[in-house]
Amino acid sequence: MASTKTTTQRGLGWEHQKQREKLLRAHVEGTPCWWCGEPMYLAQGLAADHSHARAHGGTKADRLLHGLCNKQRGDGSKDDLRPAVTGKPLEQAQADQAALGVRVMPWP
Numbered sequence: 498m499a500s501t502k503t504t505t506q507r508g509l510g511w512e513h514q515k516q517r518e519k520l521l522r523a524h525v526e527g528t529p530c531w532w533c534g535e536p537m538y539l540a541q542g543l544a545a546d547h548s549h550a551r552a553h554g555g556t557k558a559d560r561l562l563h564g565l566c567n568k569q570r571g572d573g574s575k576d577d578l579r580p581a582v583t584g585k586p587l588e589q590a591q592a593d594q595a596a597l598g599v600r601v602m603p604w605p
C-alpha cells in the first residue's frame with residue numbers, strides 16, 4: 498500500500514489543513530472518538546476525518562478521530578464494525594463476523 502504521492506496530490510492539500518486546524522480549535526478535550534468510543538485528546542495527534550469517506554466522494558473533513566482510528570477506518574467500508582458499535586477491537590469484530598459466515602473482505 499506504499500504510495501509516493503504527496504498529500505497535495507491526493508487532494509489533501511491546503512484546504513484540508515485549514516479544515517483540520519478549525520476542527521482542532523473547536524475540539525473539546527475528552528470528546529469520545531466516533532470510531533473507538535474512547536476520549537480524544539489533542540496530545541494524541543488527532544486526524545481530520547470525512548464522515549462521508551473520501552473514497553466515496555467526501556471532500557470536506559468534518560470531524561476528528563484518533564490518528565490510528567482514522568487509518569483503521571480506511572475507506573469507510575468497515576464503519577459497521579467499528580469498536581464504538583461492537584465493543585471490541587476491529588480485528589475481533591471482523592473475525593467474529595467471518596465466523597458467522599459473512600464475508601467481510603474479499604479473499605486475497
Ligand SMILES: [Zn+2]
Nearest residue numbers: 530533563566
Ligand atoms: Zn479512536
